[in-house]
Amino acid sequence: MTERLAYRTCPLCEATCGLEIRLVDEDVKVIRGDRENPFSNGFVCPKGTVLGRLHNDPERVRTPLIKRDGVHVEASWEEAFTEIHRRLEDLRARRGSRTLALYIGNPNAHSYQNNLAIRPLAKSLGSSNIFSASTLDQMPKHVSAGYMFGSASTIPVPDIDRTDLIVILGANPYESNGSLATAPDWPGRLEALRERGGRVVVVDPRRTKTAENADQHIPIVPGTDAALLMAIIHVLFEESLVRPGRLEPLLSGLEDVATAALPFGPEIVATRTGIDAATIRGLAREIASAERAAVYGRIGTHTVEFGTIASWAVDVIAVLTGNLDQPGGMMFPLGLHQPPTKRKRGFTTGRWRSRVRDLPEVLGELPASTMIDEMTEPGDGRIRALITVGGNPALTSPDSHALDEALASLEFMVSVDPYLNETTRHADVLLPPPSALEKSHYDIAFTTLSVRNYAMWSAPVFERPDGHPSEFDILVTLTAILSGAPADADPRSLAEATLAGQVGSAVSTPGSPIEGRDPAEILEALAVHPEITERFLDLMIRTGARGDGFGADPDGWTLQRLQQHEHGVDLGPLEPRIPEVLATPSGSVELAPEAIIADLDRLASSLEARPEGFVLVGRRELRSNNSWLHNIEVLVKGRNRCTLRVNPDDAEKLDLTDGSTATVRSSVGEVTVEVEIHDEMMAGVVSLPYGWGHARDGSRLSVASARRGVNTNVLTDRTRIDPLSGNAVLNGIPVEVAPA
Numbered sequence: 001m002t003e004r005l006a007y008r009t010c011p012l013c014e015a016t017c018g019l020e021i022r023l024v025d026e027d028v029k030v031i032r033g034d035r036e037n038p039f040s041n042g043f044v045c046p047k048g049t050v051l052g053r054l055h056n057d058p059e060r061v062r063t064p065l066i067k068r069d070g071v072h073v074e075a076s077w078e079e080a081f082t083e084i085h086r087r088l089e090d091l092r093a094r095r096g097s098r099t100l101a102l103y104i105g106n107p108n109a110h111s112y113q114n115n116l117a118i119r120p121l122a123k124s125l126g127s128s129n130i131f132s133a134s135t136l137d138q139m140p141k142h143v144s145a146g147y148m149f150g151s152a153s154t155i156p157v158p159d160i161d162r163t164d165l166i167v168i169l170g171a172n173p174y175e176s177n178g179s180l181a182t183a184p185d186w187p188g189r190l191e192a193l194r195e196r197g198g199r200v201v202v203v204d205p206r207r208t209k210t211a212e213n214a215d216q217h218i219p220i221v222p223g224t225d226a227a228l229l230m231a232i233i234h235v236l237f238e239e240s241l242v243r244p245g246r247l248e249p250l251l252s253g254l255e256d257v258a259t260a261a262l263p264f265g266p267e268i269v270a271t272r273t274g275i276d277a278a279t280i281r282g283l284a285r286e287i288a289s290a291e292r293a294a295v296y297g298r299i300g301t302h303t304v305e306f307g308t309i310a311s312w313a314v315d316v317i318a319v320l321t322g323n324l325d326q327p328g329g330m331m332f333p334l335g336l337h338q339p340p341t342k343r344k345r346g347f348t349t350g351r352w353r354s355r356v357r358d359l360p361e362v363l364g365e366l367p368a369s370t371m372i373d374e375m376t377e378p379g380d381g382r383i384r385a386l387i388t389v390g391g392n393p394a395l396t397s398p399d400s401h402a403l404d405e406a407l408a409s410l411e412f413m414v415s416v417d418p419y420l421n422e423t424t425r426h427a428d429v430l431l432p433p434p435s436a437l438e439k440s441h442y443d444i445a446f447t448t449l450s451v452r453n454y455a456m457w458s459a460p461v462f463e464r465p466d467g468h469p470s471e472f473d474i475l476v477t478l479t480a481i482l483s484g485a486p487a488d489a490d491p492r493s494l495a496e497a498t499l500a501g502q503v504g505s506a507v508s509t510p511g512s513p514i515e516g517r518d519p520a521e522i523l524e525a526l527a528v529h530p531e532i533t534e535r536f537l538d539l540m541i542r543t544g545a546r547g548d549g550f551g552a553d554p555d556g557w558t559l560q561r562l563q564q565h566e567h568g569v570d571l572g573p574l575e576p577r578i579p580e581v582l583a584t585p586s587g588s589v590e591l592a593p594e595a596i597i598a599d600l601d602r603l604a605s606s607l608e609a610r611p612e613g614f615v616l617v618g619r620r621e622l623r624s625n626n627s628w629l630h631n632i633e634v635l636v637k638g639r640n641r642c643t644l645r646v647n648p649d650d651a652e653k654l655d656l657t658d659g660s661t662a663t664v665r666s667s668v669g670e671v672t673v674e675v676e677i678h679d680e681m682m683a684g685v686v687s688l689p690y691g692w693g694h695a696r697d698g699s700r701l702s703v704a705s706a707r708r709g710v711n712t713n714v715l716t717d718r719t720r721i722d723p724l725s726g727n728a729v730l731n732g733i734p735v736e737v738a739p740a
């Protein structure tokens with residue numbers, strides 16, 4: 001019997017917890033939180049402990065599948081890529097590149113290999129039909145950050161370990177463990193905040209677990225956070241509480257914000273938000289008077305009609321109260337692989353527009369909500385083929401019944417995914433990535449969103465089975481095929497050429513730490529790493545803000561040095577980064593971007609609207625992860641969690657009893673679901689979890705299918721989006737509820 005311990009980062013959610021994996025004879029025996037990890041200190045949630053079960057899930061796909069006469073059959077990698085090559089070439093020849101599309105799902109954000117490979121893949125498509133889960137999620141934040149700070153990835157995070165007050169809007173980190181604010185053990189950190197005398201305020205239509213454990217819970221009418229936040233800004237100006245402090249000389253548009261906030265007095269927004277004026281004023285004063293305060297909004301402020309305004313307003317409040325870029329306020333992390341400064345180029349959207357609904361491009365993407373229209377509306381450029389990488393839009397995007405039909409009508413579909421699920425069952429070719437335990441890991445995305453500067457490298461726990469390409473190689477092979485290479489093209493040569501190109505550009509970039517160096521010398525230094533993906537990462541780390549500059553700073557970081565820290569390394573608390581982090585053309589924080597100010601008229605008009613009936617919001621739970629962990633028995637056993645939560649008074653009015661079934665109807669669809677009467681719900685608001693609705697023909701998810709649940713996105717309407725970001729409206733859906 002041989003025993004060993006392996007350490008790695010959990011790749012499932014944004015918290016990036018360190019795991020300790022005990023293996024006996026190369027079998028995963030137990031996974032626990034790594035107590036020596038300096039960031040997560042042993043914290044783990046139930047999901048992190050199932051990586052072994054995911055690895056061993058008999059239904060996890062291990063070899064490529066090709067659909068023949070409607071049935072998925074096993075194929076070799078060579079056969080799979082030959083089929084893709086043949087079908088794509090044929091389609092392109094007949095219909096052109098414009099008819100190809102790509103959907104990029106959430107797990108891509110958790111994989112540095114995919115981070116490296118996905119943009120080149122998108123480019124090789126030669127089509128503007130690029131969609132991702134970002135427009136079902138955080139796109140409003142990218143847009144507001146892009147306008148304010150000059151780069152869509154410059155997102156301030158709450159410095160929760162040092163703040164005195166955190167106001168959380170539309171997030172439930174007790175269940176989700178946080179998002180756009182990477183911190184293992186959010187619950188523990190919030191409890192520590194309260195223990196040191198700080199306060200936690202939660203704004204949410206549900207009294208969530210996070211609200212339950214907070215000092216104050218403020219219920220809000222769904223979809224109205226932007227109005228509440230504008231009222232807070234209004235009060236800050238009206239009561240002369242504006243104190244930007246250190247940043248004052250670096251701000252532009254302050255006066256314009258004051259003017260723009262005038263129509264949003266607390267007395268005016270009170271009815272619409274359901275929050276009385278005194279509470280709004282009290283909240284504004286509390287934020288202004290706290291020594292250090294962080295205002296943090298997430299899913300409930302982003303996936304709504306005024307998502308971009310709300311995303312912008314939270315950062316404006318941070319600026320006005322002197323909390324932006326200050327310890328204990330909202331700060332900018334600096335990942336180990338990041339350069340110290342951003343290139344100044346400003347931010348725009350709408351460089352092209354979608355064919356059917358004329359929606360603007362944002363960050364090179366079109367809204368996922370309009371994928372259906374682009375697939376179904378006849379005409380030149382109609383999508384006929386789709387590649388999905390790690391996504392399940394048939395459950396996760398709005399109007400998903402219609403999307404499901406649209407997927408079935410495609411001429412060709414490829415999915416890179418470990419499961420045959422609601423989406424990938426439509427794929428003509430399925431390419432399975434290796435399991436998480438067969439991959440190396442570094443968080444490119446989440447170390448730039450982390451509440452402490454932190455880095456960790458995880459080596460694969462297991463070697464990949466013979467002949468199984470890495471996910472990077474799968475994506476690069478697809479890129480090569482789309483770029484005109486033969487089906488048996490060696491992905492290595494394309495990747496090597498890309499790496500050489502990046503080195504070439506780094507040595508010729510003025511101000512780069514390796515400016516003027518010999519590219520051959522740099523490539524040789526990188527060649528110590530056997531995997532090409534490691535070489536890309538090492539190049540980023542060594543030319544990053546803390547890098548060794550390939551010898552220029554002997555104390556600097558390299559990937560090899562990081563690899564010696566098997567528990568990860570703490571790189572210290574967040575530090576002020578303004579002005580270096582600003583990339584706006586003016587070099588200042590743009591407080592009043594034209595597009596956002598213009599959109600405030602729409603918000604003002606919405607204050608008069610008094611929606612009748614019920615509104616639907618979503619919910620996440622600790623043992624679930626978006627749409628894809630329901631095939632793991634230990635995570636789904638127990639009572640049915642896919643229930644419609646209804647406030648007790650509403651239930652009485654509607655004649656609904658606990659455990660009965662109700663029909664929920666929206667403008668686009670209908671579901672029938674078990675009722676759970678719950679006093680956490682605000683009156684007039686009902687809630688359904690998302691990511692359910694399994695047991696579709698052709699999927700292979702027997703555990704999930706036994707607890708199918710209903711798909712809440714049958715109810716969400718693809719025509720409702722936040723216009724500035726193209727983000728789907730997934731919360732605040734008008735519905736009718738009745739006993740079934």
Ligand SMILES: Nc1nc2c(c(=O)[nH]1)N[C@H]1C(S)=C(S)[C@@H](COP(=O)(O)OP(=O)(O)OC[C@H]3O[C@@H](n4cnc5c(=O)[nH]c(N)nc54)[C@H](O)[C@@H]3O)O[C@H]1N2
Pocket residue numbers: 013014106137169170171172173175176177178179203204205206208220221222223224225298299300301304617618619620621622623624625626627731732
């Ligand atoms: N366990 C678990 N963890 C996860 C995930 C998961 O599925 N399960 N998913 C991961 C992903 S991809 C993400 S993006 C993050 C998301 O992390 P969070 O942002 O914390 O997401 P939710 O738990 O959905 O919390 C959203 C909250 O907003 C509330 N809400 C709805 N509408 C409104 C509104 O109009 N205003 C306000 N103020 N509140 C509103 C809902 O009641 C809910 O409590 O979680 C990540 N972590």
Ligand SMILES: Nc1nc2c(c(=O)[nH]1)N[C@H]1C(S)=C(S)[C@@H](COP(=O)(O)OP(=O)(O)OC[C@H]3O[C@@H](n4cnc5c(=O)[nH]c(N)nc54)[C@H](O)[C@@H]3O)O[C@H]1N2
Pocket residue numbers: 104105106107111133136137138299303389390391392393396397416417418419421433436471618619625626627628690691712713716730
């Ligand atoms: N109503 C409603 N809808 C929502 C939300 C909501 O709150 N309410 N939340 C939205 C949010 S925040 C998000 S992020 C989206 C998520 O939307 P998607 O990204 O479309 O959905 P996921 O469930 O994350 O899909 C994960 C897919 O990746 C596969 N997968 C897992 N690991 C890997 C891997 O290593 N490689 C590859 N290639 N594939 C892998 C899984 O099998 C699954 O098919 O949903 C959005 N939709």
Ligand code: SF4
Pocket residue numbers: 010011012013014015016017043044045046047048049177184185
């Ligand atoms: S909180 Fe997130 S990162 Fe941590 S163990 Fe759970 S799923 Fe993994």
Ligand SMILES: [Mo]
Pocket residue numbers: 106137
């Ligand atoms: Mo997400």
